Amino acid sequence: xxxxxxxxxxxxxxxxxxxxxxATIVKYFAAQGCKVVLLDLERAAEKGNQLVAEIKADGGExxxxxxxxxxxxxxxxxxxxxxxxxxxxxxxxNAAGGNMGPANVTPEQTIFDLDIDxxxxxxxxxxxxxxxxxKVFAKAMxxxxxxxxxxxxxxxxxxxxxxxxxxxxxxxxxxxxxxWLAGELAIKFGEGLRVNAIAPGFLLTNQNRTLLTNPxxxxxxxSHKIIGHTPFGRFLEPDELVGALHxxxxxxxxxxxxxxxxxxxxxxxxxx
Ligand SMILES: NC(=O)c1ccc[n+]([C@@H]2O[C@H](COP(=O)([O-])OP(=O)(O)OC[C@H]3O[C@@H](n4cnc5c(N)ncnc54)[C@H](O)[C@@H]3O)[C@@H](O)[C@H]2O)c1
Numbered sequence: 133x134x135x136x137x138x139x140x141x142x143x144x145x146x147x148x149x150x151x152x153x154x155a156t157i158v159k160y161f162a163a164q165g166c167k168v169v170l171l172d173l174e175r176a177a178e179k180g181n182q183l184v185a186e187i188k189a190d191g192g193e194x195x196x197x198x199x200x201x202x203x204x205x206x207x208x209x210x211x212x213x214x215x216x217x218x219x220x221x222x223x224x225x226n227a228a229g230g231n232m233g234p235a236n237v238t239p240e241q242t243i244f245d246l247d248i249d250x251x252x253x254x255x256x257x258x259x260x261x262x263x264x265x266x267k268v269f270a271k272a273m274x275x276x277x278x279x280x281x282x283x284x285x286x287x288x289x290x291x292x293x294x295x296x297x298x299x300x301x302x303x304x305x306x307x308x309x310x311x312w313l314a315g316e317l318a319i320k321f322g323e324g325l326r327v328n329a330i331a332p333g334f335l336l337t338n339q340n341r342t343l344l345t346n347p348x349x350x351x352x353x354x355s356h357k358i359i360g361h362t363p364f365g366r367f368l369e370p371d372e373l374v375g376a377l378h379x380x381x382x383x384x385x386x387x388x389x390x391x392x393x394x395x396x397x398x399x400x401x402x403x404x
Pocket of ligand 1: 147148151152153154173176199200202226227228229230231257261284285286287331332334336337338340
């Protein structure tokens, strides 16, 4: 019987690939024999090219392309470059996104201090920064009648977290978008086109470092609350996400679309 987990030779395109989670994820897919395309802002080019060099030094295949996930023309240029180099887009990881400090409502603030511009930016990046690349790259998947799109949801896709209003709005919307698009693509283009999401639990990364650690490096009260609500009793690590991504990307999940896989040490399932 065929190995349903074999993804050797598949073309993986990851937006936001130079972020905290990106390095682990792109290296993992490259190690599975995938051709990996790292998409990120021009300002991340140095990091992107360094990751590509590391992947190539390990015998893998990868390239970095500058982009802007809010710019259709830039993404269409990326698609042309990818098709020329690798011939297809098989797996799309929509990871560009995240929260921004000015959009937070601090404990001293109230709803009346909510920064609308910053909130709008967070919603825009996380929402349209997933929808626009999908519109562009799914065209190549439709032509092949096959493709796996994986969105990056969050614990705030299921229930809002204090302080991060805009992020929660966007990630809850992304859960709905994942389910909507799963139906839309399967109905219109066939069951080879699948859309799922992972919902990472809490990792200690740059995007949330100011919320989770004090300037001296000790954990904040918020961190203690998170860990207290996590059956594993700890933060997650980036390498704990790759198994779920691999499963959703490969033929082992060929009957699965419209799902959100929580990788959270039990946080979302837990009450007391
Ligand atoms: N790290 C976590 O704890 C965590 C938890 C849950 C969900 N997530 C989600 O996972 C995804 C990746 O998280 P991360 O921690 O690696 O984020 P990150 O902030 O470290 O990286 C995001 C990357 O996106 C890039 N980016 C920003 N705007 C862009 C744009 N307009 N065009 C192209 N690229 C752009 C940034 O340059 C950066 O490299 C995000 O969607 C995030 O919301 C992360």
